[in-house]
Amino acid sequence: MESMEIVNEKGEIMSLSDQYKEIPLDGLNISSRRKLAKYLNIPAEFHEDSGHIGDYSGLAELIGFDYLDIKNFERQKSPTEEVLDAWSQRADFKPTIGNLWKYLIELGRLDVLEDCEQSIRRDIEGFLQRRAKFQDEYKPVQEDTVSQSTETAPDHHVNETLILSKDDVEGHLQFYDAFVCYNPEGGDVKFVKEMIKMLENKYKLKLFVPYRDDLPGGARYVMDAKLIESRCRRMVIIMSQNYMKSSACDFQVKFAHALSPGARSKKLIPVLIESSVKIPQILRHVTLCDFTKQDLMEWFWDRLAKAIQAPLEPEKSQDSLDSPNSSASSSMDIENSSSVSESINIEFPVMDHQEVRSELESLDGSSMEYSSSQGSSTGFDPDSGFCSSSSSLNIGSTTDMLYQRDKKEDVRQKKSIMSGVQHFFFPKKKKHKSQHTSSHA
Numbered sequence: 103m104e105s106m107e108i109v110n111e112k113g114e115i116m117s118l119s120d121q122y123k124e125i126p127l128d129g130l131n132i133s134s135r136r137k138l139a140k141y142l143n144i145p146a147e148f149h150e151d152s153g154h155i156g157d158y159s160g161l162a163e164l165i166g167f168d169y170l171d172i173k174n175f176e177r178q179k180s181p182t183e184e185v186l187d188a189w190s191q192r193a194d195f196k197p198t199i200g201n202l203w204k205y206l207i208e209l210g211r212l213d214v215l216e217d218c219e220q221s222i223r224r225d226i227e228g229f230l231q232r233r234a235k236f237q238d239e240y241k242p243v244q245e246d247t248v249s250q251s252t253e254t255a256p257d258h259h260v261n262e263t264l265i266l267s268k269d270d271v272e273g274h275l276q277f278y279d280a281f282v283c284y285n286p287e288g289g290d291v292k293f294v295k296e297m298i299k300m301l302e303n304k305y306k307l308k309l310f311v312p313y314r315d316d317l318p319g320g321a322r323y324v325m326d327a328k329l330i331e332s333r334c335r336r337m338v339i340i341m342s343q344n345y346m347k348s349s350a351c352d353f354q355v356k357f358a359h360a361l362s363p364g365a366r367s368k369k370l371i372p373v374l375i376e377s378s379v380k381i382p383q384i385l386r387h388v389t390l391c392d393f394t395k396q397d398l399m400e401w402f403w404d405r406l407a408k409a410i411q412a413p414l415e416p417e418k419s420q421d422s423l424d425s426p427n428s429s430a431s432s433s434m435d436i437e438n439s440s441s442v443s444e445s446i447n448i449e450f451p452v453m454d455h456q457e458v459r460s461e462l463e464s465l466d467g468s469s470m471e472y473s474s475s476q477g478s479s480t481g482f483d484p485d486s487g488f489c490s491s492s493s494s495l496n497i498g499s500t501t502d503m504l505y506q507r508d509k510k511e512d513v514r515q516k517k518s519i520m521s522g523v524q525h526f527f528f529p530k531k532k533k534h535k536s537q538h539t540s541s542h543a
Contacts, residue, residue, distance in 0.1 A: 118199075118200060118203045122199060122200065122223075122226050123198060123199070123200025123201075123203075124198055124200060125198060125199045125200070125226050125229055125230075126190075126197060126198060126199075127186065127189060127190045127197035127198060127199060127202065128190055128197075129199060129225055129226060129228075129229035130186070130199065130222070130225050131225050131228075133221060134218060134221045134222055134225050135182075135183050135186055136180075136183065137217070137218050137221055138182055138186070138214065138218055139158075139180045139181075139182035139183050141211065141213070141214045141217070141218075142157050142158040142161060142181075142182040142211075142214065143157070143158060143180060143181055143182050144157060145157055146160070149209055149210045151208075151210060152164075152208045152209055152210060154208070154209060156209045156210055156211055158175065158181040158182040158185050159172050159175075159176070159181075160209050161182070161185060161205055161206075161209065162175060162185050164205040164208060164209070165185070165189050165192075165195050165201075165205065166192075166194075166195045167185070167188070171188070175188075199222065199226060203215070203222075262320060262321070262324070263324065263325070263328045265317065266316070266317070266320070266325050266328060266329055266333065267310065267315045267316060267317065267329075267333075268315055268316075268317060269315065270317075271317070275333075276308075276333070277308075277333050277334075277335075278308050278309060278310040278329075278333055278334045278335070279307045279308050279309065279334070279335055279336065279410050279411070280301075280307065280309050280310070280334060280335065280336045280337060280338045280371070280410050281309075281310045281326075281329055281330050281333075281334035281336070281337045281338070281354070281358075282294060282297070282309055282310065282311045282312065282337075282338050282340065283337055283338065283339045283340065283345075283351050283354045283355060283358075284312075284339075284340035284344075284345065284351070285340075285342070285344040285345050285347065285348040285350075285351055286312070286313050287344055287347075287348075288342070288343075288344035289342075289344070290340050290342050290344050290345070290375070293340060293375050293393070294311065294340060297309075297338075297340075297373075297406075298311065300403045300407075301403070301406070301407055301410070304403070304407075305403075305407040305411075307407065307410055307411070309338075310329055310333070310334055312326075312350075322350065323350075323353055326350070326353070326354055326357070327357055330354060330357055330358050330361070331357075331361060335369075335410070335414060336369050336370070336371055336409075336410055336414075337354070337355070337358045337369060337370055337371065338371050338373055338406075338410070339351075339355060339370060339371065339372045339373060339385070340373055340375060341372050341373060341374050341375065341376070341379050341381070341385075341390075342375050342376045342379055343376060343378070343379060345379070346379065346380070346382075355370070355382070355384070355385070356384070358370055359384050369414070370385065370388055371388075371391065371406070371409050371410065372385050372388055372390050372391065373390070373391045373393060373406065374390050374391070374392045374393060374394060375393045375394065376394065377394040391405060391406050391409070
């Protein structure tokens with residue numbers, strides 16, 4: 103970068119070396135700021151070459167402030183100092199002493215540079231000395247290449263979430279059927295090893311087991327969150343007293359629950375291995391796999407494996423609706439239902455009151471006559487529809503007996519229908535209490 107050189111009225115070269123150009127504006131002390139304000143607070147004339155007014159307002163325009171900002175600076179006691187303070191807080195406007203020097207030259211304020219040059223250089227030297235002293239006394243232990251040491255470290259662009267497990271090191275991204283959430287401290291590891299043996303060997307599932315498949319040296323929660331969100335279809339939660347003590351398990355479950363609120367996608371699969379565990383609030387609505395019940399043990403592993411294998415978003419199957427067998431059965435059901443409705447459709451004859459009464463009287467007489475004649479001649483039981491075993495009468499063949507029972511049922515059904523008709527046309531009047539009393543008397 104070439105140094106900025108300009109000749110003043112005396113023929114002196116006014117320049118600022120390259121090492122001073124990048125010094126932040128915060129390096130200016132209060133005395134230099136007030137000295138600059140002494141010149142720039144005074145309203146100046148329009149500068150033809152720069153197209154700006156040669157005071158604090160022109161400086162604010164060159165920096166990048168808008169009209170409202172400049173009007174706000176105008177109301178302050180020292181507008182120039184307000185401009186410099188606001189500029190120091192705007193990193194996007196590049197607040198450096200080199201830019202301040204350049205803007206003053208563009209405004210044609212060489213008189214300001216001549217009077218303030220020594221003060222500005224003195225502030226720059228003091229700032230460089232303080233920075234060198236700070237770096238010597240507080241030199242960091244890490245190397246500059248460590249990502250946490252400096253803002254310009256060369257590995258900031260590295261995406262540390264691409265390589266999350268041992269399987270990723272082989273050159274391809276590994277996806278898993280389930281993330282195993284457990285506390286490695288205690289006896290839970292024994293159950294986890296048994297689960298690995300059953301699910302991975304027998305059911306051919308791929309599990310991500312922390313402390314077995316993760317890589318040391320990464321950010322624990324960052325890796326867990328990325329795995330749960332994009333690499334693992336489900337999460338198997340090993341619930342025990344040790345689980346309740348683990349902050350890592352608490353984070354993993356809450357993060358997975360946030361991805362599947364209300365258990366709509368069934369992403370969480372709690373496995374209870376101790377009966378005395380108090381179920382957390384966010385898991386009380388989720389169905390458990392209970393390992394503590396011995397009588398259900400034969401179903402446990404198959405049930406757990408099927409829960410992991412189940413699709414997250416099952417599509418609604420239309421096969422049953424579109425299949426020809428289904429349509430045929432549906433048509434048969436419709437025909438059967440129509441035939442049934444036809445069989446029970448009863449048409450009542452149009453009769454006046456007198457005809458209805460006569461029909462009912464004849465029905466009662468025939469029913470009584472039928473009952474007495476059948477009971478006395480054949481030993482037939484009207485209630486059961488079979489012959490009495492104690493009867494010594496000849497009842498005839500089985501066919502005659504069934505025919506008589508069916509005939510009796512027809513009479514009963516007809517009587518029941520006519521009784522309903524009678525009740526509809528001739529409702530019985532309720533007797534008053536006085537009438538009952540008189541009749542008893």
